[in-house]
Amino acid sequence: MMFFASHTARPTPANAEIERFSDVHDREDHPRDGKLHALRWACGVLIGLSVFVDFVPSAWAEESPAAAAASASKLTTATPASTVSNKTATSANAESDAANAAAPSTIEKNPVAKLPRVAAINGGLVVLDLSTLTTPASEGPLYYQGNPVWVGRLTTNGPRVAVIGAGLEATGVQALTGTPTGEALMSFTVTAGDYPEQRLTIKETKYVHPDPDQLARFSREAAEQKAAYRVFTTSVHADAQWPKFQWPITGRLSSPFGFKRFFNDEPRNPHMGIDIAAPTGAIARSPADGTVALVGDYFFNGRTAIIDHGQGVFSMLCHFDKVLVQAGQKLKAGDPVGKVGATGRATGPHLHWTVSLNDQRIDPRLLLAEDSPAK
Numbered sequence: 462m463m464f465f466a467s468h469t470a471r472p473t474p475a476n477a478e479i480e481r482f483s484d485v486h487d488r489e490d491h492p493r494d495g496k497l498h499a500l501r502w503a504c505g506v507l508i509g510l511s512v513f514v515d516f517v518p519s520a521w522a523e524e525s526p527a528a529a530a531a532s533a534s535k536l537t538t539a540t541p542a543s544t545v546s547n548k549t550a551t552s553a554n555a556e557s558d559a560a561n562a563a564a565p566s567t568i569e570k571n572p573v574a575k576l577p578r579v580a581a582i583n584g585g586l587v588v589l590d591l592s593t594l595t596t597p598a599s600e601g602p603l604y605y606q607g608n609p610v611w612v613g614r615l616t617t618n619g620p621r622v623a624v625i626g627a628g629l630e631a632t633g634v635q636a637l638t639g640t641p642t643g644e645a646l647m648s649f650t651v652t653a654g655d656y657p658e659q660r661l662t663i664k665e666t667k668y669v670h671p672d673p674d675q676l677a678r679f680s681r682e683a684a685e686q687k688a689a690y691r692v693f694t695t696s697v698h699a700d701a702q703w704p705k706f707q708w709p710i711t712g713r714l715s716s717p718f719g720f721k722r723f724f725n726d727e728p729r730n731p732h733m734g735i736d737i738a739a740p741t742g743a744i745a746r747s748p749a750d751g752t753v754a755l756v757g758d759y760f761f762n763g764r765t766a767i768i769d770h771g772q773g774v775f776s777m778l779c780h781f782d783k784v785l786v787q788a789g790q791k792l793k794a795g796d797p798v799g800k801v802g803a804t805g806r807a808t809g810p811h812l813h814w815t816v817s818l819n820d821q822r823i824d825p826r827l828l829l830a831e832d833s834p835a836k
Contacts, residue, residue, distance in 0.1 A: 578827045582654035584629045584719050586827045589647055591621045598639050598646055607641040608819040609693045611772040613701030626818030627651045629731050656719035682759045689755040690817050693773050704749040704770045707794055708834035710812050712739040718824035733822040734815035737834055741782055741810040743801040747792040748776050756788050763805025766798050777815040780807045
């Protein structure tokens, strides 16, 4: 069951720009005294549970044994370039109707390695086997939507693959190219995921309608963050191996990826990360090996660290009470990054984790074996 907004209002251009590059929003409610609050809280829990059951994206639905076995037998299907170039384009409406009619793809079990998990939906991840490409095309660099993509091996002796992030705006036939604006070498299809709706009440109106000074501050900060995400650090090895990821903190998953968000009943862009409830001061750790690309204290994100895991793979951890790393610092998976807080646009302590792959925000859970962290 899905509920959609009863209106089609869009953010103003200024706020739309804010929402595009402000990946976070979330909250973890503060406790308050009083029986009335306790009653409201209990009702909210019951309603929230029923909403979660109805709204959990079908991309995360449990696979049947037969479906899991079938999906484990293949990588994401790629179409040869000749098929793409000769294919008659369908109308935008027909393509949209087809995507909406199709059930969102389940997460596939990758035959080369368990991780990353494949979900060929918007906000998902696709793995393409490059063995069908001729040399030197198979050796890269390769591009998706003008951005270089991760190329390497998922296991030591596995085939060379391209790991591609499909952003929340992507649907339909997508192309892997040999240059930023070149013709398709391979293609793949992305279907529309079924993401739920979330409505939040933000008491500090500056985070809903920033004034001119706050907008100017945000513009400076957005440029800084965009520049960090678009750095492409290549591996020193000819055959890079996919980084091993772990949960950055233990706790309850309080807000999943892809929520269609409304702040004070006004539509905003989707939630581009996940939120993990944790107490103030809890230590958040690096999800994988990498280098700290950027540290800052931002209007929306609060105290933030962005970690470069190589070849366009980034983690952003934010809302920290205190950041424990500095730009340029080398990290191993599990190294401390910061202490949980509620800085920026947050109504309570939690950790927000965004993953960016080829400058597209994807669901971090695709990089992990479990859909939620240990509590």
